[in-house]
Amino acid sequence: MDSGAGRRAEPTMRDVAALARVSAKTVSRVINEQPGVGPEAIERVRAAARTLGYRPNLTASSLRRSDKRSATIGVLFEDLSNPFDSALLRAVEDRARQSGVLVLAGSSEDDPTLQRELLASLASRRVDGMVVMAVGGHQDALQQERERGTPMVLVDRPPTFGETDSVTTTNRESAREAVMQLAELGHRDIAFLGDRQTLWTSHERYTGYLEGLAHSGLKLRKDLVCTDLKGPDVAEQATEVLLDLPEPPTALFTAQNLVTVGAMRALRSRRLHHRIAQIGFDDFPLADMLEPGITVVRQDVPGLGRKAADLIFARIENEHLPPVHAVIPATLIRRGSGEIPPAT
């Protein structure tokens, strides 16, 4: 093992060239499988590279190449430890690997400052493109980056500016569908519990809720609407409040993952989970193992990721394609909690 010498110097093309008794350029040709090299020279170079353990320096290569490609893309999501985000990352990674591209990943924590810094950080490393889950609020930093010509795809939330690809879910339509299913079962007092309204997805799902009520001929009860619930604890408390109303809801539409969990806790602690219906937006592991199983709107997360990756690579290949706004359908998964009729 390395005893005292510190990090070894990596062999360069010149080292390989010297050993193979050719010029560096010939080594470059062999490495990049370009024509114009005789078979025995190729063999000598290959052998020399092998004995030296040569590995091309992509840094230098990307600096010099005319296309400036770094074979690296940036992924900027809200929180990489969130299952939704990490499933998305994995899907992007799988697609990227097919093109020999690696992924630089970062969490923006829904913080505009952090997003801006990470964006600059990615730009400094000259990534070929970026897949971004935009933070709520204004998207100035993203727009600026895009206007510099950086290939960019937004996932989960669409751009508020032009000429940029995006991939989203049928938030509104699926929320509407969920609410209509509850209404068809006879529910008339359906509560809405949602995440921060600055998030486009939250707002869309709320709109879908309103549409679902309208389509079913139900009136909106504003006292049954709770938004801006950050995290399961806040959602749990909000649910408690709803349940304490003189006319409590008979069904809950929980428009986000963590909100769903918070509401579930509240129902359980009052032993109402078999009496009050609940449909959540976003599937989660073990939702089928609870009692009752939790009915959810499931997003096609791998589908979202694949599409986002396809779009970013297409965009990298050809800057002049018209922008695409892909919408991936979500599915209602009936497991029991969403099929509870109202108590008579």
Added chain:
Amino acid sequence: MDSGAGRRAEPTMRDVAALARVSAKTVSRVINEQPGVGPEAIERVRAAARTLGYRPNLTASSLRRSDKRSATIGVLFEDLSNPFDSALLRAVEDRARQSGVLVLAGSSEDDPTLQRELLASLASRRVDGMVVMAVGGHQDALQQERERGTPMVLVDRPPTFGETDSVTTTNRESAREAVMQLAELGHRDIAFLGDRQTLWTSHERYTGYLEGLAHSGLKLRKDLVCTDLKGPDVAEQATEVLLDLPEPPTALFTAQNLVTVGAMRALRSRRLHHRIAQIGFDDFPLADMLEPGITVVRQDVPGLGRKAADLIFARIENEHLPPVHAVIPATLIRRGSGEIPPAT
């Protein structure tokens, strides 16, 4: 918006220098906050950089710098969409961000070939260090990489070769503790269900199981040991087989996440989940919301990640530190399923 011109050329130091009427070197000094530049020159450079939207090219910088640092580390885990892996990634990312370092992430899928390719891919990008979850089997590729002098930290599984840092969990000790708790409740027929035995963690947990039995004065029943269960479905079937034995187990120790879930399914489908005790290794979301709550050994995943990141940065700073093998304690979380006494 960019109409037809393709990707804009990024401004360089020379562009900034020309606008600020200084040399490129002075721009470099200002950007890197090195001394030797007068206040008004600094201001001119800053202003020029701002108007041009200049962003340093880290690629070129890393090529030229004497330390060759790329301010990027590689993370090579088994499956980034796995909650354990993604929580680990997030912890590493947070620590890296403090040092202005970005993370190149990849999934090795426990495939030696893929791991080797990704390793080479990271090396080609000249990452400053790597945090690796080694695939099962031989670690030749990792050892070679390490012997070239690449700073490396192994997580979750220790190296089979020398001079390399690692961070692991108290797999054996915590497994032993779990089994001893079951024994203290009076269980004498405790089954072991585990993942692939080529994985070091699986083997350690199995050893802990054996130690737990021995410490409690229990004899090993080999018919109650199921290993190499890949995924929840296989685990579910294995559990069914155990339950069909003439003398079925009264308690299960499920030594991995997905195995735990599979066993839970089997118990539930037979309505035995309130009668047969179960302790799982690895916590998972909603484990507390099931009935009964699932008792688990919880690894300190953020702790593991933080430690791994600390070690890799220390190693990058100083190649000559003695290798560290950190062990992060896991905790038994009692939720009910592990506290069920044997049926009399």
Added chain:
DNA sequence: GCGCACTACGTCAACGTTGACTCAGGAGGA
């Protein structure tokens, strides 16, 4: 008034690679 230290720059080359170009030698045609 001279030397010396110090500050605030500038010049040059090089990091490892590749695009553009050159060149020697042999094949093939007029």
Added chain:
DNA sequence: TCCTCCTGAGTCAACGTTGACGTAGTGCGC
């Protein structure tokens, strides 16, 4: 025989940045 074309190389410079070194100008002590 001479000229052209093709193949298999090599040479050179440049990508954007920074380390090493050079230098003009100022201040200060003696």
